[in-house]
Amino acid sequence: MSPFDLLLQQFVNGLSLGAMYALLALGFTIVYGIMELINFSHFNVFMIGSFVAMGVLSLFGLSGQTVLLHGFPLVGVLVVALVVTMVACGMLGVGIERLALRPLRGVQGPMAMITTIGVSYVLSNAVMLTMGANTKNFPNPIPSVALHIGTAQITVFQFIIWALSAVLMGGLYLFVQRSKLGKAMRATAQDPDAALMMGVDVNRVIMTAFFLGSALAGAAGFIFGLYYNFTNFGIGFTAGLRAFTAAVLGGIGNIPGAMIGGLLIGLIEAMAGQYIGAKWADVIIFSLLVLVLVCRPAGLLGRLAPTKS
Amino acid sequence: MITRRSAATLLAGTALGAALGLPRGAMAADSKVIIIGINLPITGSDAAGAKRMMNGALLGIQQANDANELPGYTLKPLVLNDATATAGQYDPAQAATNARKFVSNEKVLAAIGPEMSGSAKAMAPILSEGNVAMITPSATNPDLTNPQFAAQYMPSGKPTFFRTVTTDAFQGPNMANFYAETLGVKDVYVLDDSGAYGVGLADAFQKQAEAKGLKILGRDRLDPTASDYSAVLTKIKSLSATSLYYGGVSGAGVKLVKQAYEIVPTIKKGGGDGMYTPDITTGAGFPAAEGWYVTNASPHMTEDPKIANWLNEYTSAFNGSPDDYAITAYDGVLVILAALKKVIAEGKQPTRENVRAAIAGSTVDTLQGAVSFDANGDVKQRVVSVFQIVHNPSFPLDDAIHQFKYIGVAPQS
Numbered sequence: 238m239s240p241f242d243l244l245l246q247q248f249v250n251g252l253s254l255g256a257m258y259a260l261l262a263l264g265f266t267i268v269y270g271i272m273e274l275i276n277f278s279h280f281n282v283f284m285i286g287s288f289v290a291m292g293v294l295s296l297f298g299l300s301g302q303t304v305l306l307h308g309f310p311l312v313g314v315l316v317v318a319l320v321v322t323m324v325a326c327g328m329l330g331v332g333i334e335r336l337a338l339r340p341l342r343g344v345q346g347p348m349a350m351i352t353t354i355g356v357s358y359v360l361s362n363a364v365m366l367t368m369g370a371n372t373k374n375f376p377n378p379i380p381s382v383a384l385h386i387g388t389a390q391i392t393v394f395q396f397i398i399w400a401l402s403a404v405l406m407g408g409l410y411l412f413v414q415r416s417k418l419g420k421a422m423r424a425t426a427q428d429p430d431a432a433l434m435m436g437v438d439v440n441r442v443i444m445t446a447f448f449l450g451s452a453l454a455g456a457a458g459f460i461f462g463l464y465y466n467f468t469n470f471g472i473g474f475t476a477g478l479r480a481f482t483a484a485v486l487g488g489i490g491n492i493p494g495a496m497i498g499g500l501l502i503g504l505i506e507a508m509a510g511q512y513i514g515a516k517w518a519d520v521i522i523f524s525l526l527v528l529v530l531v532c533r534p535a536g537l538l539g540r541l542a543p544t545k546s
Numbered sequence: 547m548i549t550r551r552s553a554a555t556l557l558a559g560t561a562l563g564a565a566l567g568l569p570r571g572a573m574a575a576d577s578k579v580i581i582i583g584i585n586l587p588i589t590g591s592d593a594a595g596a597k598r599m600m601n602g603a604l605l606g607i608q609q610a611n612d613a614n615e616l617p618g619y620t621l622k623p624l625v626l627n628d629a630t631a632t633a634g635q636y637d638p639a640q641a642a643t644n645a646r647k648f649v650s651n652e653k654v655l656a657a658i659g660p661e662m663s664g665s666a667k668a669m670a671p672i673l674s675e676g677n678v679a680m681i682t683p684s685a686t687n688p689d690l691t692n693p694q695f696a697a698q699y700m701p702s703g704k705p706t707f708f709r710t711v712t713t714d715a716f717q718g719p720n721m722a723n724f725y726a727e728t729l730g731v732k733d734v735y736v737l738d739d740s741g742a743y744g745v746g747l748a749d750a751f752q753k754q755a756e757a758k759g760l761k762i763l764g765r766d767r768l769d770p771t772a773s774d775y776s777a778v779l780t781k782i783k784s785l786s787a788t789s790l791y792y793g794g795v796s797g798a799g800v801k802l803v804k805q806a807y808e809i810v811p812t813i814k815k816g817g818g819d820g821m822y823t824p825d826i827t828t829g830a831g832f833p834a835a836e837g838w839y840v841t842n843a844s845p846h847m848t849e850d851p852k853i854a855n856w857l858n859e860y861t862s863a864f865n866g867s868p869d870d871y872a873i874t875a876y877d878g879v880l881v882i883l884a885a886l887k888k889v890i891a892e893g894k895q896p897t898r899e900n901v902r903a904a905i906a907g908s909t910v911d912t913l914q915g916a917v918s919f920d921a922n923g924d925v926k927q928r929v930v931s932v933f934q935i936v937h938n939p940s941f942p943l944d945d946a947i948h949q950f951k952y953i954g955v956a957p958q959s
Contacts, residue, residue, distance in 0.1 A: 365631065370589070371828070372796070372800040372825060372830075467801060471634055475771040506774065508777075510776075510778045511777055515767065515777060516740070516767035518772075519769065
């Protein structure tokens with residue numbers, strides 16, 4: 238492979254990884270933007286998303302790596318699986334908020350954040366105990382068709398990941414900027430008390446934030462499974478931590494910031510693997526995080542909403 | 547651990563013995579209990595292999611009791627699990643706790659386990675202080691018995707950690723010989739999974755591969771919790787490598803197998819006994835896993851007609867076939883049993899020290915042949931077996947015995 242092809246190939250690898258991190262980072266950012274809460278249960282909502290998707294695919298008779306679909310059945314199966322996964326994860330997010338976090342609303346300090354860590358462990362252990370700890374073979378019905386540029390190759394599936402991520406992220410951005418509920422979300426982010434006095438249903442806004450964030454995590458879980466062809470109960474932690482880093486890097490609470498942070502971390506991971514050594518990827522990612530936080534504490538793009546007092 | 551029940555039994559037994567003032571053991575009901583500890587990760591991601599080892603050890607104990615091999619004594623297993631829910635697999639911290647439980651239960655005279663070198667490193671110092679001999683059926687990290695690290699793993703100065711498998715000091719290099727002599731590859735890219743076992747195995751492989759004239763194209767470390775190895779695999783592709791060696795367990799291995807199939811499908815790929823597990827054939831599946839070479843640090847015995855009776859007995863007792871490490875676990879029990887017999891035959895008390903000394907000096911006829919130990923506790927036979935993953939559609943994917951095809955003994959240095 239020529240140096241250029243190699244660079245291109247690693248760029249493609251990094252962009253696919255980054256798209257997934259970005260989807261996951263949005264969930265952290267949207268909840269943080271509204272509640273100033275770092276929701277660690279998000280890690281494992283993502284993991285459960287991959288299991289839900291695997292369950293839906295197996296209902297369609299897809300398991301292992303051998304079944305391929307084409308044309309309309311392929312699109313149909315993927316869309317149904319995606320929608321079911323996103324709705325299921327969204328409901329899970331709403332459930333977590335309703336059961337574990339709402340009772341703690343108004344409690345000062347890190348109580349709510351620590352609760353989300355607990356919920357995260359409950360989710361991962363529940364999956365481990367019911368589904369087993371071994372790695373599962375996630376079916377991928379998408380034929381592996383690739384576009385070749387020199388010796389670099391971009392698979393159809395990588396295009397699907399980029400397109401899907403772009404659509405979901407764009408949709409979220411438009412929803413928050415244009416819709417009435419989005420306006421209520423922005424109002425709540427700026428000042429929940431004032432928003433409440435203006436007649437905004439803050440509970441509904443918070444539930445919406447959890448639903449949207451968790452649904453995106455579900456979509457990321459589905460993409461993860463299709464892309465890597467595996468899942469297990471432990472996938473949430475590392476991916477979640479990197480996505481969280483992406484959210485902070487871009488400016489937590491800032492939706493475009495999460496997208497840029499995610500892509501950046503994906504690219505760093507791929508380039509580090511090629512040019513420095515995969516074992517250094519984490520060192521570089523987290524050093525960059527420290528550097529950004531020291532020089533630009535609000536992240537690369539900063540917070541869009543003014544900080545609450 | 548001294549549970550409430552075991553404490554009560556202990557107390558009652560002592561009181562009875564003191565009251566009668568008699569040596570007990572004349573009758574079976576009165577026979578003294580000797581406990582053999584078993585420490586394996588029987589839940590979590592290593593459970594499948596660990597349970598086969600546990601069954602091998604339990605079968606050995608049960609057969610000894612049935613045949614009344616030790617008149618006046620009853621052997622009892624004490625099975626502890628060193629896997630935790632938080633780790634999802636073996637957990638060295640839990641292994642250390644379990645080692646303390648063995649030491650604090652005075653009836654535990656010897657133990658079988660652990661499966662993993664990471665756990666062994668946590669247990670060895672504690673068992674050495676407590677003078678409890680432990681025989682591992684599968685932990686292959688060389689440091690554990692290396693005199694250079696004796697202060698760390700053998701603080702008492704006497705070997706208490708024994709193995710019925712050879713070590714990665716042979717598993718890695720013999721596989722390097724196999725790469726150079728049998729596969730005839732000219733270069734190799736070496737990966738490990740950052741764990742104690744994987745790093746040591748990959749180091750040992752790499753050193754011998756260099757000595758055999760293989761060009762080492764690179765060496766990198768995979769994060770077992772990460773999901774994406776495409777960057778390093780793309781690098782391997784860009785170097786036009788003809789082979790890949792991975793030192794590590796199936797955690798990172800499953801993902802590596804899948805992604806290597808996508809990116810470098812045609813090069814020769816291999817690993818150690820951490821990859822000899824049905825996790826690879828079920829988790830990575832076929833065609834991804836097809837063609838991988840893996841090793842076991844023991845002779846291959848499960849297809850040996852000489853032990854057909856034993857294999858039948860195991861299969862009917864546990865409703866599943868054994869693998870080679872179930873046999874090394876059974877062999878470990880045979881070694882302990884022989885030591886106990888020797889101690890009792892010589893008229894000595896079966897104490898921890900007597901049992902330990904007897905194990906260290908023993909030569910025992912086991913399923914894998916004569917087992918004896920060198921001064922550090924390592925088994926003297928150094929056979930490393932090579933297998934290749936070949937899909938056999940007539941058997942289920944998790945049937946390791948039929949999805950891993952025996953190739954032969956790796957060339958020894």
